[in-house]
Amino acid sequence: MISRRGLLALAAAAGVGGCVGGEGPLRLRVATDVNARHVLTATFRRFLDRVAAAFPGEVTVELFHSGQLYYDRDMARAVMRGDLDMAAPTITTLSRVVPDCSITSLPAFYGRGAEASYAIAYGPVGDAIRRRIEARLGVVVPDRYVDLGPVDLFLLRADDAARPIAGHKVRIPSGAANVLRLRALGAYPVMLPFADVPMALAQGTVDAIESTAETVLTAQLWDAGLTACVRQQSMFIQYVPLIGRHFWDRASERLRAGMLAIWREEAMRAQGEAAHRQAEARTACAANGIAMTDPAPEAVAALRTRLSALSDHFVVELGIDPALARRASAMVAAA
Numbered sequence: 001m002i003s004r005r006g007l008l009a010l011a012a013a014a015g016v017g018g019c020v021g022g023e024g025p026l027r028l029r030v031a032t033d034v035n036a037r038h039v040l041t042a043t044f045r046r047f048l049d050r051v052a053a054a055f056p057g058e059v060t061v062e063l064f065h066s067g068q069l070y071y072d073r074d075m076a077r078a079v080m081r082g083d084l085d086m087a088a089p090t091i092t093t094l095s096r097v098v099p100d101c102s103i104t105s106l107p108a109f110y111g112r113g114a115e116a117s118y119a120i121a122y123g124p125v126g127d128a129i130r131r132r133i134e135a136r137l138g139v140v141v142p143d144r145y146v147d148l149g150p151v152d153l154f155l156l157r158a159d160d161a162a163r164p165i166a167g168h169k170v171r172i173p174s175g176a177a178n179v180l181r182l183r184a185l186g187a188y189p190v191m192l193p194f195a196d197v198p199m200a201l202a203q204g205t206v207d208a209i210e211s212t213a214e215t216v217l218t219a220q221l222w223d224a225g226l227t228a229c230v231r232q233q234s235m236f237i238q239y240v241p242l243i244g245r246h247f248w249d250r251a252s253e254r255l256r257a258g259m260l261a262i263w264r265e266e267a268m269r270a271q272g273e274a275a276h277r278q279a280e281a282r283t284a285c286a287a288n289g290i291a292m293t294d295p296a297p298e299a300v301a302a303l304r305t306r307l308s309a310l311s312d313h314f315v316v317e318l319g320i321d322p323a324l325a326r327r328a329s330a331m332v333a334a335a
């Protein structure tokens with residue numbers, strides 16, 4: 001853990017002065033579309049508090065949560081345009097502008113735990129994807145993501161947990177790979193902002209959602225009628241931090257180095273926090289009437305094999321770099 005004194009020493013070693021050109025304090029504006037209790041907002045809050053404390057006079061910080069400014073789908077373009085200085089959209093949302101972000105949504109990752117996604121995100125494949133995000137959006141991508149957790153299937157009717165997903169109208173947050181997977185299984189994917197989910201469930205626009213337990217708990221979606229969960233782990237959701245070049249290029253070297261060091265520490269802290277929150281959320285969901293079902297491992301493996309037959313088709317349809325996809329799939333298969 002880097003102390004405040006250590007960061008200030010780092011700052012002093014990097015040179016005197018704050019912003020480039022002596023413009024006065026830089027404003028670091030950050031937004032999320034989740035509420036104040038959510039792991040992403042909490043991570044940003046700690047990060048911003050530490051940056052402000054370590055670099056007084058160089059930077060002022062602002063955090064907007066709960067979709068006050070933008071939804072997840074709009075975060076990347078807001079950072080690119082300079083309307084925000086930093087945000088962390090989900091990796092599935094980023095796949096709209098950088099198709100390779102869909103790699104961890106491919107069939108090879110279905111039903112696997114967090115370690116499969118970590119192997120990609122924090123290895124050579126992840127390094128290549130980060131470089132492509134930076135080039136496409138004109139941003140800086142720190143080397144550590146914020147975890148949310150495994151995506152499971154939550155249903156309005158408990159008896160639906162025992163039958164195949166075919167025929168269900170399933171809300172998904174984003175990700176063309178998720179659309180292809182659900183269609184291949186005979187379901188009807190519906191993309192909706194999270195704010196619209198309770199009404200969609202209540203009105204029957206959807207009869208199931210793909211979500212993490214933490215997200216369901218945060219919104220208390222049992223009140224919207226959810227009664228069952230199948231713990232399928234269709235993918236592992238992470239948030240990808242983006243820092244706008246308009247901010248980064250004006251920041252001093254000491255501020256840049258300090259921000260990256262603090263971010264890495266807070267994102268790694270969030271990894272343990274997210275896992276703990278998901279475990280607690282599953283318990284809370286069960287306590288509020290959501291029946292939790294764990295499919296047999298062989299059933300999950302069989303479904304992954306079935307979907308894997310379509311993997312090459314998915315790669316072409318999604319515009320993923322085939323060589324990068326093959327490398328990622330081989331790494332996961334060998335693990």
